[in-house]
Amino acid sequence: MILINGQPETMLSVADRGLQYGDGLFETIPFRHGRLEYLKEHTERLLRGCKRLQIDFNDIAALERELLIVCNQISGDGVIKIIITRGSGGRGYKPPIDSTPQRIITFHPLPDYPLNRQSGITVQLCSTRLAKNPLLAGIKHLNRLEQVIARNEWDSADIAEGLMLNYDDELIEGTMSNVFLVSDGCLFTPNLNSCGIEGVMRERILALACTLDIPHEIVTLTLDDLYQADEVFVTNSLIRVWPVTALHGTNKQWPHGDITKRIQKALDTAES
Structure with missing residues (x-):
């Protein structure tokens, strides 16, 4: 309709x-x-x-x-x-x-996304970069060509999402999602002051972190932070939370960790 x-x-x-x-x-x-x-x-x-x-x-x-x-x-x-x-x-x-x-x-109709809320997904690191533009950062404007080009980088059904950097090699987001890292019990998500979308689910999870007493920060993140993270997950309103368990083309893997599970459970409870 x-x-x-x-x-x-x-x-x-x-x-x-x-x-x-x-x-x-x-x-x-x-x-x-x-x-x-x-x-x-x-x-x-x-x-x-x-x-x-x-x-x-x-x-x-x-x-x-x-x-x-x-x-x-x-x-x-x-x-x-x-x-x-x-x-x-x-x-x-x-x-x-x-x-x-x-x-x-x-x-x-709902997208035919993989049901990987427990087993986790494989992501790819996209070669397409995000340009910095503080004026447009955060909002969901109609100019999404960077994401269109990035999403065209893979065809494999085994890859559920692509992660995107800016031209300063900072980790920003997924092609259709926000990204979170867990390190030493603290939850981190990228600073989106210069590019990226401030997702509704991102804001919901940051609020949940307060309720659950999970330490959390909005910071500048790099690929080193991604590789050294204990847990990784991506979010948007449709998928809610997908644990990331593997990075395509590398031997890097992450577990479906305790903090990710706590956030998933809290979201499920809030929406039930």
């Missing part, structure tokens, strides 16, 4: 700036057991992104009404994607003064 500005529609103007320039944002929200998970966190990040890009959108009430329409017409679990674009405008980068933001909502 597709709604554009609240109407069943599949056509979007070719003049829309989301198509022309990637001028917009998106959120991907799990729909499980008849409800949208983490809706508040997703809408808050969406509004932060609109403010950062100076897109004049704040009509969350209309968006929530339209989400309810979609949710009432689907059965089974899936994924709801929200796209907000700046709207249509003429040629040229300068945003038109009178553009009207476009609201696009689509529903999709």
